[in-house]
Amino acid sequence: xxxxxxVSDVGKRYGSFELQGIDFSVRQGFITGLIGPNxxxxxxxxxxxxxxVRPDSGSIELFGHRLxxxxxxxxxRIGYVSDENYFYDHLTIKRMKKILSPFYGSWDExxxxxxxxxxxxxxxxxxxxxxxxxxxxxxxxxxxxxxADLLIMDEPTAGLDPVFRRELLDLLTEEIQDDTRSILFSxxxxxxxxxxxxxxxFVNKGRLVFDETKDDVLERHVLVKGGKELLDDDVRGLFTxxxxxxxxxxxxxxxxxxxxxxxxxxxxxxxxxxxxxVYFTSKGAAAYV
Amino acid sequence: xNILISNSSGEPIYAQIVAQIRQSIIQGELEAGAALxxxxxxxxxxxxxxxxxxxxxxxxxxxxxxxxxxGKGSFVSGINREFIRxxxxxxxxxxxxxxxxxxxxxxxxxxxLLHMLSMIYEGEES
Numbered sequence: 001x002x003x004x005x006x007v008s009d010v011g012k013r014y015g016s017f018e019l020q021g022i023d024f025s026v027r028q029g030f031i032t033g034l035i036g037p038n039x040x041x042x043x044x045x046x047x048x049x050x051x052x053v054r055p056d057s058g059s060i061e062l063f064g065h066r067l068x069x070x071x072x073x074x075x076x077r078i079g080y081v082s083d084e085n086y087f088y089d090h091l092t093i094k095r096m097k098k099i100l101s102p103f104y105g106s107w108d109e110x111x112x113x114x115x116x117x118x119x120x121x122x123x124x125x126x127x128x129x130x131x132x133x134x135x136x137x138x139x140x141x142x143x144x145x146x147x148a149d150l151l152i153m154d155e156p157t158a159g160l161d162p163v164f165r166r167e168l169l170d171l172l173t174e175e176i177q178d179d180t181r182s183i184l185f186s187x188x189x190x191x192x193x194x195x196x197x198x199x200x201x202f203v204n205k206g207r208l209v210f211d212e213t214k215d216d217v218l219e220r221h222v223l224v225k226g227g228k229e230l231l232d233d234d235v236r237g238l239f240t241x242x243x244x245x246x247x248x249x250x251x252x253x254x255x256x257x258x259x260x261x262x263x264x265x266x267x268x269x270x271x272x273x274x275x276x277x278v279y280f281t282s283k284g285a286a287a288y289v
Numbered sequence: 290x291n292i293l294i295s296n297s298s299g300e301p302i303y304a305q306i307v308a309q310i311r312q313s314i315i316q317g318e319l320e321a322g323a324a325l326x327x328x329x330x331x332x333x334x335x336x337x338x339x340x341x342x343x344x345x346x347x348x349x350x351x352x353x354x355x356x357x358x359x360g361k362g363s364f365v366s367g368i369n370r371e372f373i374r375x376x377x378x379x380x381x382x383x384x385x386x387x388x389x390x391x392x393x394x395x396x397x398x399x400x401x402l403l404h405m406l407s408m409i410y411e412g413e414e415s
Contacts, residue, residue, distance in 0.1 A: 170336070198340045
C-alpha cells in the first residue's frame with residue numbers, strides 16, 4: 001500500500017514538552033484521524049508535514065520524498081485547512097483568492113466558485129466579517145480547489161455547526177471516491193469525523209499510543225463496568241484507565257479477551273466509543289506517572 | 290436494496306451490512322449477477338469507513354454469496370440459490386435437533402412430538 005505521509009521515529013523538544021519516537025503513516029486512498037487531548041502534539045506533527053516546523057530527529061516523507069529543506073512542489077500537492085486564520089483580515093474573499101490561487105499550478109476556478117456557492121459564502125465579504133465557521137469553510141474551499149493529493153485538516157470541525165459537520169463528511173468521502181487521494185485530520189473531539197475515519201493515530205503526551213484501523217481499535221478495546229468488590233491490585237493492572245466512584249467503577253481494557261476471561265458475567269462489558277478510549281487512556285497515563 | 294445501520298445495536302457495523310445483503314439475496318431482491326455498490330460508494334452512502342465496507346464484502350465473498358472482480362466491482366454470485374437452500378436446511382436441522390432435545394428433557398415421546406409437529410405444520414398451512 002502506498003503512503004502519502006510516512007512519519008518515522010520523529011522527535012521534537014519545546015521546553016518541557018517533548019515529542020518522542022513517533023511513527024505512523026497516512027495511507028493513500030484512506031481517511032486518517034490524528035487524535036489526542038489538547039497539547040498532545042497533534043498540531044506540531046501537522047506543522048512538520050507542512051514544513052513549518054522541523055523535527056529534531058527522525059524523518060518525514062511526503063509521497064515517498066523525504067522532506068529536507070524547502071519543497072514548494074510537495075506543498076502544492078497538499079490542501080491545508082487550519083483552525084488558525086492565516087488570511088489577511090482586511091481583504092475580501094475575492095481579493096484573498098486572487099493572492100492565493102497563483103501559488104497553485106492546478107487551480108480550478110470553477111470548482112472554487114462551486115464551493116463558495118455550496119458553502120453560501122459571498123466573495124465580496126471581508127475576511128474579518130466572517131464567523132469562525134465561515135473562515136473554516138473558505139479555507140476548505142481553497143484547499144479543495146487545486147486538486148490536492150492530500151488534504152490535511154487541523155481541527156477542522158472547530159467552530160462548525162453540527163449541520164455543516166455532517167455535510168463535511170459527505171464532502172470528504174466524495175474526495176476519496178477515486179482512491180488516489182488521502183485525508184488526514186486532527187481532532188480532540190472524536191465523535192463527529194471519526195464516523196468516516198479508516199485509520200486512527202492516537203498521540204498522548206508526545207508519544208504514539210497506536211496507529212491502527214478504527215475497526216480494530218474499537219473491537220480490541222472494551223469498557224468494563226462493575227461493582228468495587230471486583231477490584232484488587234491484579235485486576236486493576238488490566239486497565240488502561242479506570243474511574244472509581246462510591247457506587248462502582250468503569251474502566252477501559254485494551255485486550256477484550258483478557259477482560260472476558262477475568263470478568264465473565266460478573267461485570268458489564270461494552271463497546272467503547274473512541275472518545276472513551278481517548279479519555280481513559282490519557283487519564284490512566286496521568287495516574288501512573 | 291436498502292441497508293440501514295443501527296448505532297445502538299451492539300452488533301458490529303460490518304456484520305449488520307453482511308446480514309442485510311445476505312437477506313436481500315435470500316429474498317431474491319438481489320439476483321445472480323446483480324452489481325453491488327462499490328466499497329467506496331457504500332462507505333460514502335452510509336458515512337462509514339471504507340475498511341468496514343471492505344470487510345463486509347470480504348465476508349460475503351467467503352460465504353460464496355458474492356464475487357468481486359478487480360476493476361469491475363462486486364456481483365451477486367450464481368451458485369447462491371442452492372447454497373442458501375443448503376444453509377437454511379442446516380439451520381432447520383439444528384432447530385429440529387433442539388426441539389427433539391427439549392422433548393426428551395420434558396419426557397415427551399417421539400410419537401407425541403411428531404403429532405405436535407404435524408398439528409403446527411397443518412395449522413400454519415391452512
